Amino acid sequence: MLCDECGQRKATVHLTQIVNGKKTERHLCAHCAQRHEHELFFEPQFSIHNLLAGLLEGWQPPAGTVQDLRCSRCGLRYREFARTGLLGCSHCYREFRHQLEPVLRRIQGQVRHSGKVPSRAGAQVQLGRQLEQLRARLREAVAREEYEEAARLRDQIRALEQRLRAGEDRAGAGGSRGGAPGR
Amino acid sequence: MTVTPGAQRVRWMEGGGPAADLVLSSRIRLARNLEDYPFPTLLGPEQGQEIIQLMEDVTRHLSASGLGRFELLRMADLSPLDRRVLVEQHLISPQHARNAATGAVILNEDRSISIMVNEEDHLRIQCLLGGLQLHEAWAVATRVDDVIEAHVRYAFDEERGYLTTCPTNLGTGIRASVMVHLPGLVLAQQAGRLLSQLGKVGMVVRGLYGEGTEALGNVFQVSNQITLGPAEEELIDNLMGFTRQLLDQERSARERLYRENEDGLKDRVMRAYGLLTNAWTMSSEEAIRLLSDLRLGIDLNVLSHVRPEVFNELIVLTRPACLQKLAGKELDARERDLRRARLIRERIAASLRKTTQ
Numbered sequence: 161m162l163c164d165e166c167g168q169r170k171a172t173v174h175l176t177q178i179v180n181g182k183k184t185e186r187h188l189c190a191h192c193a194q195r196h197e198h199e200l201f202f203e204p205q206f207s208i209h210n211l212l213a214g215l216l217e218g219w220q221p222p223a224g225t226v227q228d229l230r231c232s233r234c235g236l237r238y239r240e241f242a243r244t245g246l247l248g249c250s251h252c253y254r255e256f257r258h259q260l261e262p263v264l265r266r267i268q269g270q271v272r273h274s275g276k277v278p279s280r281a282g283a284q285v286q287l288g289r290q291l292e293q294l295r296a297r298l299r300e301a302v303a304r305e306e307y308e309e310a311a312r313l314r315d316q317i318r319a320l321e322q323r324l325r326a327g328e329d330r331a332g333a334g335g336s337r338g339g340a341p342g343r
Numbered sequence: 344m345t346v347t348p349g350a351q352r353v354r355w356m357e358g359g360g361p362a363a364d365l366v367l368s369s370r371i372r373l374a375r376n377l378e379d380y381p382f383p384t385l386l387g388p389e390q391g392q393e394i395i396q397l398m399e400d401v402t403r404h405l406s407a408s409g410l411g412r413f414e415l416l417r418m419a420d421l422s423p424l425d426r427r428v429l430v431e432q433h434l435i436s437p438q439h440a441r442n443a444a445t446g447a448v449i450l451n452e453d454r455s456i457s458i459m460v461n462e463e464d465h466l467r468i469q470c471l472l473g474g475l476q477l478h479e480a481w482a483v484a485t486r487v488d489d490v491i492e493a494h495v496r497y498a499f500d501e502e503r504g505y506l507t508t509c510p511t512n513l514g515t516g517i518r519a520s521v522m523v524h525l526p527g528l529v530l531a532q533q534a535g536r537l538l539s540q541l542g543k544v545g546m547v548v549r550g551l552y553g554e555g556t557e558a559l560g561n562v563f564q565v566s567n568q569i570t571l572g573p574a575e576e577e578l579i580d581n582l583m584g585f586t587r588q589l590l591d592q593e594r595s596a597r598e599r600l601y602r603e604n605e606d607g608l609k610d611r612v613m614r615a616y617g618l619l620t621n622a623w624t625m626s627s628e629e630a631i632r633l634l635s636d637l638r639l640g641i642d643l644n645v646l647s648h649v650r651p652e653v654f655n656e657l658i659v660l661t662r663p664a665c666l667q668k669l670a671g672k673e674l675d676a677r678e679r680d681l682r683r684a685r686l687i688r689e690r691i692a693a694s695l696r697k698t699t700q
Contacts, residue, residue, distance in 0.1 A: 190675055190677075235385075236384075246382070246509055247508055247509070249498075250378060250382075260510065263510065264513070267510060267511055268569055268570065268572060269571075272571075273504030274573065274574050276574070278492045279489070
């Protein structure tokens with residue numbers, strides 16, 4: 161068999177590609193294959209993004225203007241995200257919040273993070289979580305009529321609330337918490 | 344510095360670890376982004392270089408943190424061949440190897456930790472260990488994450504967790520995966536049925552080299568699909584539980600095959616051994632297929648005199664880029680087939696256990 165490309169040398173590289181159930185075959189000689197080495201080595205991949213983009217395409221946004229929605233920080237259009245499945249910056253999550261919610265439910269099942277929290281940026285988050293837990297314990301203690309325990313928990317909650325407020329004041333007045341150069 | 348396979352120690356390729364007969368490696372990957380920059384999709388070359396600069400400082404902090412010695416390599420400084428070697432060793436993704444403009448990777452000495460810089464996310468922290476050691480890999484990856492986080496500000500949201508370029512990584516940003524060798528299930532024609540059910544339990548299966556690649560040599564990569572909601576340990580526990588079930592199934596498939604057709608199985612293994620130790624030329628597909636049979640034979644004690652690690656080592660070293668790196672020059676397909684056959688003959692000879700008679 162001769163090479164599909166030059167039609168002169170013997171084909172020694174045989175490629176079979178199946179895209180959407182459609183099979184294509186290519187037969188190349190070593191010489192022509194080398195020129196295509198880049199694409200052969202990095203063959204086009206079925207990726208999870210294509211899958212996500214498929215999901216996004218299938219999902220019809222409720223308002224006609226959504227496709228023109230744009231992130232005010234990075235400028236990425238929602239339309240572009242729906243095509244690639246990739247966002248432009250961390251702010252996009254806020255800007256496309258209403259559009260992303262149903263998508264996240266479909267791909268992730270849940271939409272609330274309960275895992276690791278960065279100790280630096282997340283000190284407030286950790287305090288917030290502790291506070292939630294303490295409030296739940298307080299409700300239980302009251303329900304069980306354990307008032308001494310409830311009073312102890314109430315004091316802990318007040319102290320935590322104060323720390324949270326102080327933290328927010330600092331963050332509001334103090335600017336960047338980070339090590340990266342500001343934009 | 345140069346990245347040399349073989350001469351360079353790559354920890355996961357040495358085998359070892361729990362359930363190492365069936366699990367080649369365990370990997371934890373964490374996706375992280377810096378708050379002050381657009382995601383790599385919109386990152387300009389200058390901003391990309393700024394992030395690399397920032398990560399150079401972080402590399403020094405990592406080296407000082409007691410986690411070993413780290414170095415940062417820019418894609419632009421590596422030859423195309425060296426980049427492909429890193430892909431074949433599972434240290435960077437094929438997409439990353441193409442990113443000469445803004446790509447970099449931070450590696451530790453034994454290559455158990457690799458951090459891709461400016462891949463799909465600003466940082467992809469990976470810990471890769473031999474055998475079934477997902478919790479151990481997580482312990483290392485989260486320590487590396489902590490050291491980095493002390494020096495940069497991550498994009499994080501209380502409700503959504505770590506913010507990632509693609510929402511399929513959102514939340515924990517964790518992808519836990521195991522690379523499993525399942526020749527028994529494939530021979531018993533049960534692998535397809537079992538693995539197709541993975542989606543229902545929130546897992547996904549891929550071939551040896553990630554998304555979109557086929558399961559060469561009966562090696563499959565199983566990982567968690569969901570990243571948002573459950574905590575990291577919970578996701579890892581799920582994958583551990585599922586992997587253990589898969590291993591039980593594989594072991595019983597092997598036992599059944601051996602019981603029902605011992606001669607057929609021994610013949611298959613011995614033919615593979617014969618070809619691997621005598622063939623003069625060999626394609627990479629044939630090599631990987633025969634090496635899988637060889638490993639099955641070692642595990643079933645049909646070939647008790649060959650060390651099992653030779654499989655882990657050879658499925659990587661016989662890939663085109665590693666082979667050329669070992670040869671120290673570019674090789675055409677015919678030369679590669681010759682070299683590959685020779686390398687296999689030599690490494691198997693070197694892996695024979697000394698017989699005590």
